[in-house]
Amino acid sequence: MVPDEPDAQPEPDAAPRPHGADPSLDDPAAKLEFKLRHHELRSDLAGRPAVALPDAADDPLAALVAARRSHRGFRPDPVPLTALAGLLAGLRAHRDGDLTRRGYPSAGSLYPVQVYMFVKPGRVDGLDGGAYHYDPEGHRLVRLGDDLPDAGVHAPVNRPAFAAAAFSLLLVGQRRAIEPLYGAQARDFCLLEAGYASQLLMLAAAQHGLGLCPIGGLDDAALRGPLGLDDGHVVLHSHVGGLPDAKAAAAPPAGPLGPTGLRAWLRTRLPEALVPATYVLVDALPRTANGKLNRKALAARSVADASAPAPAASGLEERVAAIVANVLKVDRLERDQNFFELGATSVHLVRIAGRLRTELGCQVTVTTLFRAATVRVLAGQLDLGAAEEAATQIQQQAQTRVEARLAARGRRGRGGSDA
Ligand SMILES: Cc1cc2nc3c(=O)[nH]c(=O)nc-3n(C[C@H](O)[C@H](O)[C@H](O)COP(=O)(O)O)c2cc1C
Structure with a gap:
């Protein structure tokens, strides 16, 4: 819920689009995917000889820049x-x-x-x-x-x-x-x-x-x-x-907010994919020894305390949950738990997409993950993807059979007139 990388931070409101900017990138997920393509880097120089530069010892500029x-x-x-x-x-x-x-x-x-x-x-x-x-x-x-x-x-x-x-x-x-x-x-x-x-x-x-x-x-x-x-x-x-004010975030409305009110308020600030599905009231945020937010402990508590979220159901959901939990380094996650709530960043999404591709053979984009940021929704999308893939395959096979039959008829026809 407190992502610490700029990529994971949504823009709170849409700014007027500058003249000439691509309207399809108004969508936060598409914008994220655009950033992740790293157009600013040369991708055509692989294999060229390169000289690794040594880090300057005690570089006084480094601290300033950092x-x-x-x-x-x-x-x-x-x-x-x-x-x-x-x-x-x-x-x-x-x-x-x-x-x-x-x-x-x-x-x-x-x-x-x-x-x-x-x-x-x-x-x-x-x-x-x-x-x-x-x-x-x-x-x-x-x-x-x-x-x-x-x-x-x-x-x-x-x-x-x-x-x-x-x-x-x-x-x-x-x-x-x-x-x-x-x-x-x-x-x-x-x-x-x-x-x-x-x-x-x-x-x-x-x-x-x-x-x-x-x-x-x-x-x-x-x-x-x-x-x-x-x-x-x-x-x-x-x-x-x-x-x-490092911890500054826009203050929620005054007065106690239940999960429904909190969700409604967050919806005014965040894209749907970032709105957490479950809410856990804690007395204080767990901290690491050096005072930083202990995300792991927080995630563990979220899982333990959340108001009875449904456990993972289908086999596919279980496999997706295992991959996501492994990438996010949490013990387990519930089917409705939002990945961003567990600290997912764009880097995690890229890793999850890669693992889903190699381990489950699912072609899934980072944009899909951004929008389907719970195990239940994601697995549903993958199922749908599999069903669509199967339908396309059947259609292609049928088309191939029809084309083969037509070609055979054509050959027979041509053979007849040649004779
Ligand atoms: C030309 C330019 C325009 C920028 N405009 C905005 C802006 O309108 N609003 C904003 O919040 N940040 C703006 N930024 C800041 C960038 O978002 C920020 O530099 C970038 O996210 C990298 O983060 P960092 O500066 O903390 O390293 C702008 C930066 C530059 C160089």
Whole structure:
């Protein structure tokens, strides 16, 4: 129920589909399958000579990179001004004669990308709520006004993160600062610079106890006035940020929820395949010695305590259950127990699909597994698949017989006229 890999995390709401994107990938299962195909990797180089690279000893960058990640949940307590100052310090401009130097590159050293912030009231120590411009030479936040955007500027999928965030950070290109030199390349160069600066911000955030989440696109019309943007400005990229709350998840409705209410609420947040079938009330989540969630113990308790789920029935269900239990490393699982509830991730689904193929001869896709994430439903689908396969085989055999008969008749006919 608490999957820890990004692939297993569903998008809570559908964002408007970008122009040109494939509508068939709106379906979370199809999207997962698309990701799992790993189009980003070269699959045509197998067998070529390759040199394994040694791991760099004590690589100082490794720890920085390992600490970077996108955060979408934030604690409500105020961000210390020193932490925010540390975050922005990476973007500082240092005078070097007439020119300036910064911690990230810029085409022609022009640095056309400017940084703006919206800070919520009471969420950053020492800063009133409102809009600010980061002055990279003075390392100060210049106040622009009181107006703050509402959640409507964000796609639905990003609204919970925005709602929890203490501040938003916007990277805005000033075309007049680059177009005279780079013409049509100006926007691309601004986007690249925003990317370099964003990476620096994300690395710095982790070092200063802050979390950021990049936001792919927002409706900037309502932001331009409060930020004092002119027609040379182009909003390139943004982040929401604050004190990261690792355990943050959208809170369920207030008041006690029974299994039906919980299931109904989860259905508003998750695709059907991820909604658990059984619910077990525990006093506290079991933890491992180092304080992490003990998924195995939790799974064992789920099986032992769940409200009388039906045991596995058919032979096929038993064989499927054995494979799934083995891949998920749980002792056993019930026919209605959701695989995701037991900690299944996309990697597990790929393994299960492979084992079903090799051990049961069932051609099953990861998409099928994603949708049929209980033993009962999955075995039903496999049975159906087998029945369809058998029907296709019978049809093909019949077709072959008919074709053979027709061919034989044709030969006889031709033989007759030749004679
Ligand atoms: C150009 C770009 C746009 C992104 N847009 C969003 C977004 O709109 N909402 C979101 O939650 N994450 C967004 N992300 C963050 C990615 O989802 C995230 O980087 C990815 O899942 C990898 O996770 P990690 O950053 O924690 O390693 C975006 C990242 C990039 C580079």
